[in-house]
Amino acid sequence: MAKIRIGPDDVLSMTVEELERLMEREGQPRFRGAQLFEWLWRHGIGSYEEIPVWPKPLRQRMAQEYPFHRLRLVESQRAHDGTTKLLLEMADKQRVETVLLPHRFGYSVCISSQVGCAMGCKFCASGLKGRVRQLSAGEMADQVSFGNHVLAERQARVSRVDVMGIGEPLDNLEALMQFLELAHHSQGMNLSYRHITVSTSGLVPAIKHLADSGKPVTLAVSLHAPNDALRLSLMPVNRAYPLDQLIPMSRYYAEKTGRRVTFEYLLLKDVNDGEKEAHELGRLIGGFGAHVNLIPWNPVAEHPFQPSPKAHVRRFQSIVQEYGISCTIRRELGQEIDAACGQLRLREEEPVSP
Ligand code: SF4
Known part of the structure:
Protein backbone atom coordinates (compact mmCIF):
# COMPACT_ATOMS: atom_id res chain seq x y z
CA MET A 1 0.00 0.00 0.00
CA ALA A 2 1.24 3.51 -0.83
CA LYS A 3 2.55 5.43 2.20
CA ILE A 4 0.45 8.35 3.45
CA ARG A 5 2.41 11.59 3.47
CA ILE A 6 2.23 14.20 6.18
CA GLY A 7 4.45 16.85 4.65
CA PRO A 8 5.13 18.72 1.45
CA ASP A 9 3.51 16.08 -0.78
CA ASP A 10 0.32 15.85 1.28
CA VAL A 11 -2.46 16.91 -1.09
CA LEU A 12 -4.74 17.76 1.85
CA SER A 13 -2.32 20.51 2.90
CA MET A 14 -1.94 22.07 -0.55
CA THR A 15 -3.50 25.28 -1.80
CA VAL A 16 -5.16 25.42 -5.21
CA GLU A 17 -1.99 26.87 -6.75
CA GLU A 18 0.15 24.11 -5.27
CA LEU A 19 -2.22 21.44 -6.58
CA GLU A 20 -2.17 23.07 -10.02
CA ARG A 21 1.63 22.88 -10.05
CA LEU A 22 1.50 19.27 -8.87
CA MET A 23 -0.89 18.30 -11.68
CA GLU A 24 1.34 20.03 -14.22
CA ARG A 25 4.33 18.05 -12.91
CA GLU A 26 2.22 14.95 -13.47
CA GLY A 27 1.70 15.94 -17.12
CA GLN A 28 -1.92 16.92 -16.52
CA PRO A 29 -3.72 20.13 -17.45
CA ARG A 30 -3.49 22.81 -14.77
CA PHE A 31 -7.26 22.93 -14.16
CA ARG A 32 -7.11 19.44 -12.64
CA GLY A 33 -5.54 21.08 -9.56
CA ALA A 34 -8.57 23.27 -8.90
CA GLN A 35 -10.81 20.30 -9.62
CA LEU A 36 -9.00 18.22 -7.03
CA PHE A 37 -9.19 21.02 -4.44
CA GLU A 38 -12.91 21.32 -5.00
CA TRP A 39 -13.52 17.61 -4.65
CA LEU A 40 -11.39 17.44 -1.50
CA TRP A 41 -12.90 20.40 0.32
CA ARG A 42 -16.31 21.13 -1.15
CA HIS A 43 -17.40 17.53 -1.62
CA GLY A 44 -15.22 15.99 1.11
CA ILE A 45 -14.24 12.89 -0.87
CA GLY A 46 -12.51 10.03 0.93
CA SER A 47 -10.58 8.71 -2.10
CA TYR A 48 -9.69 9.61 -5.68
CA GLU A 49 -12.19 6.97 -6.83
CA GLU A 50 -14.94 9.43 -5.89
CA ILE A 51 -13.91 11.95 -8.58
CA PRO A 52 -16.24 10.94 -11.43
CA VAL A 53 -14.90 13.54 -13.85
CA TRP A 54 -11.38 12.03 -13.80
CA PRO A 55 -10.31 9.17 -16.06
CA LYS A 56 -9.65 5.92 -14.20
CA PRO A 57 -5.87 5.79 -14.97
CA LEU A 58 -5.43 9.24 -13.40
CA ARG A 59 -7.39 8.22 -10.30
CA GLN A 60 -5.24 5.12 -9.95
CA ARG A 61 -1.96 6.97 -10.47
CA MET A 62 -2.84 9.64 -7.91
CA ALA A 63 -3.90 6.99 -5.39
CA GLN A 64 -0.52 5.35 -5.84
CA GLU A 65 1.62 8.51 -5.83
CA TYR A 66 -0.32 10.89 -3.60
CA PRO A 67 -2.43 8.87 -1.17
CA PHE A 68 -4.25 10.87 1.50
CA HIS A 69 -5.80 9.97 4.82
CA ARG A 70 -9.02 11.53 6.04
CA LEU A 71 -9.60 11.71 9.77
S1 SF4 B 1 -4.47 26.52 27.40
FE1 SF4 B 1 -3.67 24.46 27.04
S2 SF4 B 1 -3.74 24.17 24.82
FE2 SF4 B 1 -3.97 26.38 25.21
S3 SF4 B 1 -1.86 27.19 25.11
FE3 SF4 B 1 -2.23 26.70 27.27
S4 SF4 B 1 -1.45 24.57 27.53
FE4 SF4 B 1 -1.70 24.96 25.31
Whole structure:
Protein backbone atom coordinates (compact mmCIF):
# COMPACT_ATOMS: atom_id res chain seq x y z
CA MET A 1 0.00 0.00 0.00
CA ALA A 2 1.24 3.51 -0.83
CA LYS A 3 2.55 5.43 2.20
CA ILE A 4 0.45 8.35 3.45
CA ARG A 5 2.41 11.59 3.47
CA ILE A 6 2.23 14.20 6.18
CA GLY A 7 4.45 16.85 4.65
CA PRO A 8 5.13 18.72 1.45
CA ASP A 9 3.51 16.08 -0.78
CA ASP A 10 0.32 15.85 1.28
CA VAL A 11 -2.46 16.91 -1.09
CA LEU A 12 -4.74 17.76 1.85
CA SER A 13 -2.32 20.51 2.90
CA MET A 14 -1.94 22.07 -0.55
CA THR A 15 -3.50 25.28 -1.80
CA VAL A 16 -5.16 25.42 -5.21
CA GLU A 17 -1.99 26.87 -6.75
CA GLU A 18 0.15 24.11 -5.27
CA LEU A 19 -2.22 21.44 -6.58
CA GLU A 20 -2.17 23.07 -10.02
CA ARG A 21 1.63 22.88 -10.05
CA LEU A 22 1.50 19.27 -8.87
CA MET A 23 -0.89 18.30 -11.68
CA GLU A 24 1.34 20.03 -14.22
CA ARG A 25 4.33 18.05 -12.91
CA GLU A 26 2.22 14.95 -13.47
CA GLY A 27 1.70 15.94 -17.12
CA GLN A 28 -1.92 16.92 -16.52
CA PRO A 29 -3.72 20.13 -17.45
CA ARG A 30 -3.49 22.81 -14.77
CA PHE A 31 -7.26 22.93 -14.16
CA ARG A 32 -7.11 19.44 -12.64
CA GLY A 33 -5.54 21.08 -9.56
CA ALA A 34 -8.57 23.27 -8.90
CA GLN A 35 -10.81 20.30 -9.62
CA LEU A 36 -9.00 18.22 -7.03
CA PHE A 37 -9.19 21.02 -4.44
CA GLU A 38 -12.91 21.32 -5.00
CA TRP A 39 -13.52 17.61 -4.65
CA LEU A 40 -11.39 17.44 -1.50
CA TRP A 41 -12.90 20.40 0.32
CA ARG A 42 -16.31 21.13 -1.15
CA HIS A 43 -17.40 17.53 -1.62
CA GLY A 44 -15.22 15.99 1.11
CA ILE A 45 -14.24 12.89 -0.87
CA GLY A 46 -12.51 10.03 0.93
CA SER A 47 -10.58 8.71 -2.10
CA TYR A 48 -9.69 9.61 -5.68
CA GLU A 49 -12.19 6.97 -6.83
CA GLU A 50 -14.94 9.43 -5.89
CA ILE A 51 -13.91 11.95 -8.58
CA PRO A 52 -16.24 10.94 -11.43
CA VAL A 53 -14.90 13.54 -13.85
CA TRP A 54 -11.38 12.03 -13.80
CA PRO A 55 -10.31 9.17 -16.06
CA LYS A 56 -9.65 5.92 -14.20
CA PRO A 57 -5.87 5.79 -14.97
CA LEU A 58 -5.43 9.24 -13.40
CA ARG A 59 -7.39 8.22 -10.30
CA GLN A 60 -5.24 5.12 -9.95
CA ARG A 61 -1.96 6.97 -10.47
CA MET A 62 -2.84 9.64 -7.91
CA ALA A 63 -3.90 6.99 -5.39
CA GLN A 64 -0.52 5.35 -5.84
CA GLU A 65 1.62 8.51 -5.83
CA TYR A 66 -0.32 10.89 -3.60
CA PRO A 67 -2.43 8.87 -1.17
CA PHE A 68 -4.25 10.87 1.50
CA HIS A 69 -5.80 9.97 4.82
CA ARG A 70 -9.02 11.53 6.04
CA LEU A 71 -9.60 11.71 9.77
CA ARG A 72 -11.23 8.63 11.28
CA LEU A 73 -13.80 8.86 14.06
CA VAL A 74 -12.72 7.06 17.23
CA GLU A 75 -15.38 8.33 19.60
CA SER A 76 -18.10 10.93 19.72
CA GLN A 77 -20.06 12.35 22.66
CA ARG A 78 -23.19 14.43 22.18
CA ALA A 79 -24.68 16.56 24.93
CA HIS A 80 -28.37 17.45 25.22
CA ASP A 81 -27.74 20.96 23.93
CA GLY A 82 -26.25 19.55 20.70
CA THR A 83 -22.60 20.13 21.62
CA THR A 84 -20.71 17.25 20.07
CA LYS A 85 -17.19 16.25 20.90
CA LEU A 86 -15.26 14.16 18.41
CA LEU A 87 -12.08 12.19 18.96
CA LEU A 88 -10.45 11.81 15.55
CA GLU A 89 -7.51 9.68 14.47
CA MET A 90 -4.83 10.74 11.99
CA ALA A 91 -2.67 8.63 9.65
CA ASP A 92 -0.01 7.96 12.31
CA LYS A 93 -2.71 6.96 14.86
CA GLN A 94 -2.28 10.16 16.87
CA ARG A 95 -5.60 11.59 17.98
CA VAL A 96 -7.11 15.05 18.16
CA GLU A 97 -10.26 16.52 19.62
CA THR A 98 -12.74 18.60 17.68
CA VAL A 99 -15.91 20.08 19.15
CA LEU A 100 -19.11 21.18 17.40
CA LEU A 101 -21.00 23.92 19.24
CA PRO A 102 -24.57 25.04 18.55
CA HIS A 103 -25.39 28.77 18.47
CA ARG A 104 -28.29 30.94 17.36
CA PHE A 105 -26.46 31.60 14.07
CA GLY A 106 -25.73 27.91 13.41
CA TYR A 107 -22.72 25.80 14.36
CA SER A 108 -19.13 26.62 15.11
CA VAL A 109 -16.38 24.06 15.22
CA CYS A 110 -13.47 24.26 17.63
CA ILE A 111 -10.42 22.59 16.12
CA SER A 112 -7.04 21.53 17.48
CA SER A 113 -3.74 22.72 16.02
CA GLN A 114 -1.26 20.37 17.71
CA VAL A 115 -1.20 16.98 19.40
CA GLY A 116 -0.63 18.06 23.00
CA CYS A 117 0.81 21.48 23.73
CA ALA A 118 4.16 22.86 24.87
CA MET A 119 2.87 25.96 26.61
CA GLY A 120 2.23 24.33 30.00
CA CYS A 121 -0.67 26.51 31.22
CA LYS A 122 -1.38 25.42 34.78
CA PHE A 123 -5.14 25.06 34.30
CA CYS A 124 -5.10 23.03 31.10
CA ALA A 125 -5.48 19.31 30.49
CA SER A 126 -3.96 19.54 27.01
CA GLY A 127 -0.55 20.62 28.20
CA LEU A 128 -0.13 17.87 30.78
CA LYS A 129 2.04 15.71 28.56
CA GLY A 130 3.68 18.40 26.47
CA ARG A 131 3.62 18.73 22.72
CA VAL A 132 3.69 15.49 20.76
CA ARG A 133 3.63 16.93 17.25
CA GLN A 134 2.35 19.69 15.04
CA LEU A 135 -0.77 19.20 12.95
CA SER A 136 -0.50 19.80 9.23
CA ALA A 137 -2.71 22.36 7.50
CA GLY A 138 -4.67 19.46 5.99
CA GLU A 139 -5.26 17.88 9.40
CA MET A 140 -6.65 21.17 10.67
CA ALA A 141 -8.85 21.67 7.62
CA ASP A 142 -10.05 18.09 7.79
CA GLN A 143 -11.46 18.70 11.28
CA VAL A 144 -13.70 21.39 9.76
CA SER A 145 -14.62 19.06 6.93
CA PHE A 146 -15.42 16.28 9.40
CA GLY A 147 -17.63 18.72 11.29
CA ASN A 148 -19.54 19.39 8.07
CA HIS A 149 -19.87 15.66 7.56
CA VAL A 150 -21.41 15.21 11.04
CA LEU A 151 -23.66 18.26 10.64
CA ALA A 152 -25.01 17.08 7.30
CA GLU A 153 -27.25 14.73 9.30
CA ARG A 154 -28.69 17.82 11.05
CA GLN A 155 -29.09 19.68 7.71
CA ALA A 156 -26.43 22.14 8.88
CA ARG A 157 -22.91 23.25 8.05
CA VAL A 158 -20.04 24.78 9.98
CA SER A 159 -20.36 28.56 9.76
CA ARG A 160 -17.58 29.59 12.12
CA VAL A 161 -14.25 28.08 13.08
CA ASP A 162 -12.39 28.57 16.35
CA VAL A 163 -8.76 27.46 16.35
CA MET A 164 -9.00 27.12 20.11
CA GLY A 165 -8.81 23.40 20.80
CA ILE A 166 -5.69 21.52 21.81
CA GLY A 167 -2.43 23.27 21.03
CA GLU A 168 -1.08 26.77 20.57
CA PRO A 169 -1.87 27.64 16.93
CA LEU A 170 0.76 30.38 16.76
CA ASP A 171 3.39 27.80 17.78
CA ASN A 172 2.46 26.08 14.48
CA LEU A 173 2.41 29.24 12.43
CA GLU A 174 3.31 27.98 8.97
CA ALA A 175 0.65 25.28 8.99
CA LEU A 176 -1.87 27.71 10.50
CA MET A 177 -1.35 30.22 7.68
CA GLN A 178 -1.75 27.48 5.11
CA PHE A 179 -4.89 26.21 6.88
CA LEU A 180 -6.40 29.70 6.74
CA GLU A 181 -5.99 29.71 2.97
CA LEU A 182 -7.55 26.25 2.63
CA ALA A 183 -10.55 27.13 4.79
CA HIS A 184 -11.10 30.51 3.14
CA HIS A 185 -10.85 29.53 -0.52
CA SER A 186 -14.09 29.97 -2.44
CA GLN A 187 -13.67 26.63 -4.23
CA GLY A 188 -13.46 24.83 -0.91
CA MET A 189 -15.13 25.51 2.43
CA ASN A 190 -15.44 29.20 1.59
CA LEU A 191 -15.25 30.52 5.16
CA SER A 192 -14.80 34.24 5.64
CA TYR A 193 -11.68 35.20 7.59
CA ARG A 194 -14.01 37.18 9.83
CA HIS A 195 -15.66 33.91 10.81
CA ILE A 196 -12.41 32.29 11.88
CA THR A 197 -11.03 32.96 15.36
CA VAL A 198 -7.43 32.16 16.24
CA SER A 199 -6.66 31.87 19.91
CA THR A 200 -3.22 32.38 21.41
CA SER A 201 -1.62 32.23 24.83
CA GLY A 202 0.35 35.30 23.74
CA LEU A 203 3.20 34.60 21.31
CA VAL A 204 3.94 38.22 20.50
CA PRO A 205 6.09 37.91 17.32
CA ALA A 206 3.56 35.50 15.80
CA ILE A 207 0.69 37.90 16.56
CA LYS A 208 2.64 40.52 14.58
CA HIS A 209 3.04 38.06 11.69
CA LEU A 210 -0.69 37.31 11.71
CA ALA A 211 -1.56 41.03 11.88
CA ASP A 212 0.61 41.73 8.82
CA SER A 213 -0.57 38.68 6.85
CA GLY A 214 -3.59 40.25 5.17
CA LYS A 215 -5.83 37.56 6.69
CA PRO A 216 -8.07 39.51 9.08
CA VAL A 217 -9.15 36.66 11.36
CA THR A 218 -10.49 37.37 14.83
CA LEU A 219 -7.77 37.21 17.46
CA ALA A 220 -8.54 35.82 20.91
CA VAL A 221 -5.80 36.31 23.48
CA SER A 222 -5.89 34.02 26.50
CA LEU A 223 -5.13 36.54 29.21
CA HIS A 224 -6.45 34.99 32.44
CA ALA A 225 -4.65 37.47 34.70
CA PRO A 226 -4.27 41.26 34.80
CA ASN A 227 -0.68 41.46 36.10
CA ASP A 228 2.59 39.73 35.31
CA ALA A 229 3.08 37.98 38.65
CA LEU A 230 -0.31 36.30 38.60
CA ARG A 231 -0.16 35.54 34.89
CA LEU A 232 3.27 33.99 35.22
CA SER A 233 1.99 31.70 37.97
CA LEU A 234 -0.69 30.43 35.57
CA MET A 235 1.00 30.72 32.17
CA PRO A 236 4.76 30.17 31.75
CA VAL A 237 4.60 31.95 28.34
CA ASN A 238 4.36 35.22 30.27
CA ARG A 239 8.09 34.95 31.07
CA ALA A 240 9.02 35.36 27.40
CA TYR A 241 6.20 37.75 26.51
CA PRO A 242 5.06 39.81 29.51
CA LEU A 243 2.05 42.09 29.47
CA ASP A 244 3.99 45.20 28.46
CA GLN A 245 4.64 43.42 25.14
CA LEU A 246 1.40 41.46 24.80
CA ILE A 247 -1.08 44.29 25.32
CA PRO A 248 0.56 46.76 22.87
CA MET A 249 0.79 43.97 20.29
CA SER A 250 -2.90 43.17 20.78
CA ARG A 251 -3.66 46.84 20.21
CA TYR A 252 -1.48 46.75 17.07
CA TYR A 253 -3.47 43.75 15.83
CA ALA A 254 -6.75 45.62 16.28
CA GLU A 255 -5.44 48.71 14.51
CA LYS A 256 -3.83 46.80 11.63
CA THR A 257 -6.76 44.48 10.88
CA GLY A 258 -9.71 46.60 11.99
CA ARG A 259 -10.87 43.58 14.00
CA ARG A 260 -11.88 43.72 17.64
CA VAL A 261 -9.55 41.66 19.85
CA THR A 262 -11.09 39.37 22.43
CA PHE A 263 -9.38 38.67 25.74
CA GLU A 264 -10.31 35.33 27.22
CA TYR A 265 -10.38 35.27 31.01
CA LEU A 266 -10.89 32.03 32.87
CA LEU A 267 -12.34 32.70 36.31
CA LEU A 268 -10.67 30.63 39.03
CA LYS A 269 -12.08 30.95 42.52
CA ASP A 270 -9.85 32.98 44.88
CA VAL A 271 -7.05 33.01 42.29
CA ASN A 272 -7.93 35.69 39.73
CA ASP A 273 -11.63 36.43 40.28
CA GLY A 274 -11.50 39.22 42.87
CA GLU A 275 -12.62 42.85 42.57
CA LYS A 276 -8.95 43.93 42.63
CA GLU A 277 -8.19 41.84 39.55
CA ALA A 278 -11.31 43.12 37.77
CA HIS A 279 -10.20 46.74 38.27
CA GLU A 280 -6.65 45.90 37.18
CA LEU A 281 -8.03 44.27 34.05
CA GLY A 282 -10.18 47.30 33.27
CA ARG A 283 -7.16 49.61 33.57
CA LEU A 284 -4.95 47.25 31.55
CA ILE A 285 -7.04 46.84 28.42
CA GLY A 286 -9.38 49.83 28.40
CA GLY A 287 -9.32 52.27 25.53
CA PHE A 288 -8.97 50.27 22.35
CA GLY A 289 -12.33 48.62 21.88
CA ALA A 290 -11.30 45.18 23.12
CA HIS A 291 -13.83 42.61 24.28
CA VAL A 292 -13.55 40.39 27.36
CA ASN A 293 -14.97 36.90 27.41
CA LEU A 294 -15.24 35.54 30.94
CA ILE A 295 -15.05 31.76 31.04
CA PRO A 296 -16.48 29.84 33.98
CA TRP A 297 -13.93 27.18 35.04
CA ASN A 298 -14.85 23.70 33.93
CA PRO A 299 -13.31 21.43 36.62
CA VAL A 300 -10.59 19.05 35.38
CA ALA A 301 -9.75 16.14 37.66
CA GLU A 302 -6.01 16.73 37.25
CA HIS A 303 -6.14 20.37 38.46
CA PRO A 304 -6.94 21.79 41.91
CA PHE A 305 -8.87 24.94 40.81
CA GLN A 306 -12.48 25.63 41.76
CA PRO A 307 -15.11 27.49 39.74
CA SER A 308 -15.95 31.05 40.79
CA PRO A 309 -19.38 31.42 42.42
CA LYS A 310 -21.91 32.97 40.01
CA ALA A 311 -22.11 36.15 42.12
CA HIS A 312 -18.32 36.67 41.75
CA VAL A 313 -18.60 36.19 38.02
CA ARG A 314 -21.34 38.82 37.71
CA ARG A 315 -19.50 41.26 39.98
CA PHE A 316 -16.31 40.80 37.95
CA GLN A 317 -18.24 41.46 34.76
CA SER A 318 -19.87 44.63 36.01
CA ILE A 319 -16.55 46.09 37.22
CA VAL A 320 -14.91 45.44 33.85
CA GLN A 321 -17.89 47.07 32.14
CA GLU A 322 -17.43 50.18 34.28
CA TYR A 323 -14.25 50.78 32.26
CA GLY A 324 -16.29 50.96 29.06
CA ILE A 325 -15.19 47.46 28.01
CA SER A 326 -17.65 45.06 26.42
CA CYS A 327 -17.66 41.96 28.62
CA THR A 328 -19.67 38.76 28.27
CA ILE A 329 -19.82 35.47 30.15
CA ARG A 330 -19.35 32.41 28.00
CA ARG A 331 -22.32 30.09 27.87
CA GLU A 332 -21.56 26.72 29.41
CA LEU A 333 -22.06 24.20 26.64
CA GLY A 334 -21.88 20.45 26.79
CA GLN A 335 -21.78 20.26 30.57
CA GLU A 336 -22.35 16.51 30.79
CA ILE A 337 -19.58 15.51 28.40
CA ASP A 338 -15.80 15.78 28.88
CA ALA A 339 -16.04 19.37 27.80
CA ALA A 340 -12.70 20.91 28.73
CA CYS A 341 -10.25 20.56 25.88
CA GLY A 342 -7.86 17.66 26.19
CA GLN A 343 -10.03 15.59 28.50
CA LEU A 344 -11.33 13.13 25.93
CA ARG A 345 -7.90 12.46 24.48
CA LEU A 346 -6.39 12.06 27.93
CA ARG A 347 -9.11 9.68 29.04
CA GLU A 348 -8.49 7.55 25.96
CA GLU A 349 -4.83 7.31 26.91
CA GLU A 350 -3.44 6.03 30.19
CA PRO A 351 -4.52 7.91 33.34
CA VAL A 352 -2.43 10.94 34.29
CA SER A 353 -0.91 10.86 37.74
CA PRO A 354 -2.01 13.65 40.06
S1 SF4 B 1 -4.47 26.52 27.40
FE1 SF4 B 1 -3.97 26.38 25.21
S2 SF4 B 1 -1.86 27.19 25.11
FE2 SF4 B 1 -2.23 26.70 27.27
S3 SF4 B 1 -1.45 24.57 27.53
FE3 SF4 B 1 -3.67 24.46 27.04
S4 SF4 B 1 -3.74 24.17 24.82
FE4 SF4 B 1 -1.70 24.96 25.31
